[in-house]
Amino acid sequence: MKLTSWGRYPHIDTTGASFETTDQLAALLKKNGDLIAYGMGRSYGDSALNSRVVFSKRFNKIIDFNPEKGLLVCESGVSLEEIINIFMPRGWFLSTTPGTRLITVGGAIASDVHGKNHHTAGCFSESVESFEIMLPDGEILQCSREENPGIFHATCGGMGLTGIILTAAIKLQKVRSSYIRETVKRCQNLEEVFACFETYKTTTYSVAWINCLVSGSDVGRSVLMAGEHAETGSLEVKLKQPISVPFDFPGFCLNRYSTKLFNWLYYHSRPSFVENRLVSLDQFFYPLDSIGHWNRIYGKGGFTQYQLVLPKAASYDGLNVILKRIAKAGLGSFLAVLKLCGPQNDNDLSFPMEGYSLALDFKIERRLFPFLDELDQIVLDYGGRLYLTKDVRMPKHVFQKGYPGWEAFAELREKTGMKKKFNSLQSRRLGV
Amino acid sequence: MNLLILGANSDVAYAVAKTFAKHKKADIYLASRDMKLLEKKVRDLKTRYEIKAACFYFDAMDFESHLKFYQSLDPKPDGVVYAAGYMPDQEAAQKDFKEAKKIFEINFSGAAAILEIVADDFQKRGHGFIIGISSVAGERGRQSNYIYGASKAAFTAYLSGLRNRLFKKNIQVLTVLPGFINTKMTESMDLPGLLTAQPDEVAEYIYKAFRKNRDVLYTKWYWKWIMAVIKGIPEKIFKRMGL
Numbered sequence A: 001m002k003l004t005s006w007g008r009y010p011h012i013d014t015t016g017a018s019f020e021t022t023d024q025l026a027a028l029l030k031k032n033g034d035l036i037a038y039g040m041g042r043s044y045g046d047s048a049l050n051s052r053v054v055f056s057k058r059f060n061k062i063i064d065f066n067p068e069k070g071l072l073v074c075e076s077g078v079s080l081e082e083i084i085n086i087f088m089p090r091g092w093f094l095s096t097t098p099g100t101r102l103i104t105v106g107g108a109i110a111s112d113v114h115g116k117n118h119h120t121a122g123c124f125s126e127s128v129e130s131f132e133i134m135l136p137d138g139e140i141l142q143c144s145r146e147e148n149p150g151i152f153h154a155t156c157g158g159m160g161l162t163g164i165i166l167t168a169a170i171k172l173q174k175v176r177s178s179y180i181r182e183t184v185k186r187c188q189n190l191e192e193v194f195a196c197f198e199t200y201k202t203t204t205y206s207v208a209w210i211n212c213l214v215s216g217s218d219v220g221r222s223v224l225m226a227g228e229h230a231e232t233g234s235l236e237v238k239l240k241q242p243i244s245v246p247f248d249f250p251g252f253c254l255n256r257y258s259t260k261l262f263n264w265l266y267y268h269s270r271p272s273f274v275e276n277r278l279v280s281l282d283q284f285f286y287p288l289d290s291i292g293h294w295n296r297i298y299g300k301g302g303f304t305q306y307q308l309v310l311p312k313a314a315s316y317d318g319l320n321v322i323l324k325r326i327a328k329a330g331l332g333s334f335l336a337v338l339k340l341c342g343p344q345n346d347n348d349l350s351f352p353m354e355g356y357s358l359a360l361d362f363k364i365e366r367r368l369f370p371f372l373d374e375l376d377q378i379v380l381d382y383g384g385r386l387y388l389t390k391d392v393r394m395p396k397h398v399f400q401k402g403y404p405g406w407e408a409f410a411e412l413r414e415k416t417g418m419k420k421k422f423n424s425l426q427s428r429r430l431g432v
Numbered sequence B: 001m002n003l004l005i006l007g008a009n010s011d012v013a014y015a016v017a018k019t020f021a022k023h024k025k026a027d028i029y030l031a032s033r034d035m036k037l038l039e040k041k042v043r044d045l046k047t048r049y050e051i052k053a054a055c056f057y058f059d060a061m062d063f064e065s066h067l068k069f070y071q072s073l074d075p076k077p078d079g080v081v082y083a084a085g086y087m088p089d090q091e092a093a094q095k096d097f098k099e100a101k102k103i104f105e106i107n108f109s110g111a112a113a114i115l116e117i118v119a120d121d122f123q124k125r126g127h128g129f130i131i132g133i134s135s136v137a138g139e140r141g142r143q144s145n146y147i148y149g150a151s152k153a154a155f156t157a158y159l160s161g162l163r164n165r166l167f168k169k170n171i172q173v174l175t176v177l178p179g180f181i182n183t184k185m186t187e188s189m190d191l192p193g194l195l196t197a198q199p200d201e202v203a204e205y206i207y208k209a210f211r212k213n214r215d216v217l218y219t220k221w222y223w224k225w226i227m228a229v230i231k232g233i234p235e236k237i238f239k240r241m242g243l
């Protein structure tokens, strides 16, 4: 069968099988050859792609919930959307959520995803007390910060390369309302948005949409959104059913004029400043989930996301250079996202580090990859790295320089036979 | 409401269980053969929906056991879903009658054996509903799948008669005729994406049809029209086609 991920590039021929019990999974691992876990395919690149995959979607049972501790134990194929639907009405929400609710718990751990509260709450792994993982020989291992810590820290952010995550115990956070109190502020340029992130440093959630097509003194023009869980209000969730993009947009729909117009509209349709307005969960966290298959607007050829993070001290200068480069190349995307991250954690390959992260979407076209190679160099020069779960083209040396933990990770994989059993197109490209 | 699901390890069955638990706060009896998996699903349903759930061993092919099985249920169900199904390779069933027999027994004879017991009970109590999951494959036999298709045709005809019989007692009998569904049954097949439904979608449609007291449900809806076309082809032409 044909398989791809969110970026719809590349499409590969694969044989895939799902499992609903650990015995079924063990039987799949016994077969010759390597494979990789596939969750909901919301990673943008080739981290979940291989000529053989195992689908976790039917391994999706909830095992236990402790309402005193807010501790949820579930299988790795359970989606974040299901968790919200079940537990929000009882007053519990995910400790960390990315910009889509359509991912699995396994995918959240494997990419060690982060959300708008990274600066206050860290990555998804922060909420993971323990998990069970199936190793190459079918053995099931319990891992936590105390038990098998080496495998725990390699697996959180390890892109499925250490084994198949089976079940996880994750802590939910208590909330009083399903609504968010949101503050929105338009920022003229990079300096202003940096200052704004500092102002809202103690606010739980913050993120900015940035226009990467403007140049000159307007570089960094953006709209910052900060939010807190509302103190009162209903716990009801009404996640809107998405309207869907029905087919691939023809390539010419997306050009520098349409993206410019879109960015202009986006900026000017936001208020220059509003404080503490009440918005719903999906409006605040999941604006993109309200349009199904929005990846089709990039056309048949697909797209990729380039997400980088720079150390805080280098962020201002580095982003200035990068944003100018992008504006000049005119390859810019609809919307780019800027976020101030908190400190780095102890996992081998987790992406965030203290500093600014920038994420941009690019349509796949011939001149794109050489251009991204140029950006890579700037990112490395400023001491940054790229996010693996968005990546489809990072060269090996960029990976190794950006992730000092790679060596320990590669060694563990070699030593435990993981390298023979669990591989993706990405792991081969990165030589890990 | 108490809902009994037979063949409860089917992917569609699990989705139906979730849908009734969610919308109706129904308590659920899961009955199938793989008990370890059923126990996992019981825990799952209880935690998700804060309902009561329990599981039972049920083998559709062990006709003799059905009465005892049904008698052991307390309280008795208000509704029953028959979801057990078996669809091996057609060629295997052509070559080995044991396979064909298994298809007939799981998809039809077993269903008739248990549903007669259920119908009796519902008739006595003057209360209940029955949902049978058949298939569009039973609408017309095709060379690539006619043994399975024949078992489903029998099941569809059976359900139609049962509906006729129970109508006076106000007992709903809903025949579900799915097209392609993305489940473990069809995992190794290359299904046409556009015509393939997800189990959760199918379950929502089944629930709606139950609420509206419907008799026959094609799911998704366009299968009604696709099958109308297929049934309309004259036999003279149909027999020459490579379907």
Ligand SMILES: Cc1cc2nc3c(=O)[nH]c(=O)nc-3n(C[C@H](O)[C@H](O)[C@H](O)COP(=O)(O)OP(=O)(O)OC[C@H]3O[C@@H](n4cnc5c(N)ncnc54)[C@H](O)[C@@H]3O)c2cc1C
Binding pocket: A005, A006, A036, A037, A038, A039, A040, A041, A042, A043, A044, A047, A048, A056, A076, A077, A097, A098, A099, A100, A102, A103, A104, A105, A106, A107, A108, A110, A111, A112, A113, A114, A115, A116, A158, A159, A160, A161, A163, A164, A165, A166, A288, A389, A390, A424
């Ligand atoms: C609209 C959108 C917004 C997003 N916003 C954010 C964001 O704000 N922050 C962020 O961090 N990410 C974000 N992402 C990325 C997304 O959260 C991650 O790519 C996530 O890992 C996808 O999960 P998935 O279940 O779809 O996994 P897949 O895409 O199927 O797989 C991703 C990786 O997880 C591994 N994996 C999956 N299941 C298992 C398992 N059971 N055991 C072992 N490994 C497994 C795969 O092998 C693969 O390496 C966004 C993506 C989209 C489409």
Ligand SMILES: NC(=O)c1ccc[n+]([C@@H]2O[C@H](COP(=O)([O-])OP(=O)(O)OC[C@H]3O[C@@H](n4cnc5c(N)ncnc54)[C@H](OP(=O)(O)O)[C@@H]3O)[C@@H](O)[C@H]2O)c1
Binding pocket: B006, B007, B008, B009, B010, B011, B012, B013, B031, B032, B033, B034, B035, B058, B059, B060, B061, B082, B083, B084, B085, B086, B087, B106, B133, B134, B135, B136, B177, B178, B179, B180, B181, B182, B183, B184, B185, B186
């Ligand atoms: N998938 C499709 O495209 C499709 C299309 C049209 C119609 N259908 C019909 O829809 C129904 C559900 O299909 P599905 O795709 O969800 O099936 P499925 O996931 O393959 O599940 C079928 C289930 O039937 C149970 N079963 C088999 N033999 C049994 C027996 N002797 N006694 C009791 N239970 C038995 C099995 O449970 P245990 O493991 O516990 O035995 C199995 O999990 C079936 O009747 C099928 O024919 C499916």
